Amino acid sequence: MSIGIFLIIVSGFFKNSSKKIEKDVEELSISIFQETNNLKRRLKMVEEELLLEPEFQVKSKSVTNVQNPKVQQVMQAVQQAAQTSKIAQTTTQTKPIHQIIVSQVLELNKQGLSVADISIRSNLTEEQVRQVIANGGR
Numbered sequence: 001m002s003i004g005i006f007l008i009i010v011s012g013f014f015k016n017s018s019k020k021i022e023k024d025v026e027e028l029s030i031s032i033f034q035e036t037n038n039l040k041r042r043l044k045m046v047e048e049e050l051l052l053e054p055e056f057q058v059k060s061k062s063v064t065n066v067q068n069p070k071v072q073q074v075m076q077a078v079q080q081a082a083q084t085s086k087i088a089q090t091t092t093q094t095k096p097i098h099q100i101i102v103s104q105v106l107e108l109n110k111q112g113l114s115v116a117d118i119s120i121r122s123n124l125t126e127e128q129v130r131q132v133i134a135n136g137g138r
Helices: 002-052 069-092 100-109 114-123 125-136
Strands: none
Touching: 002 069, 100 125, 114 125
């Protein structure tokens, strides 16, 4: 009989600890859910940024210091093709510049980048970049 009473008292302590564990698990699941949502938002921002910068490239020392003349010729041909396609796009493109790109151009200008660099990063012509900077984003 005394063993049964002892077990009932001990089971009362186990219920309290299980409630604490349940509460901890619930808090953990909420924090994981919040972190997942934050990561999704950040990923969406990165995807939008990459869509705005279709010519985004990572420069590496091994590519820029290539001594093979054939590789250099191919790289020059690719660069020329990219420039001609960019010129063709800008001549046919008469749409207004999106506000996100305008703010990006102004921010890059504040960081001290040249008009040519801003043009490459924002996928605008140098003339469009100069106009955005001159207008101050208006």
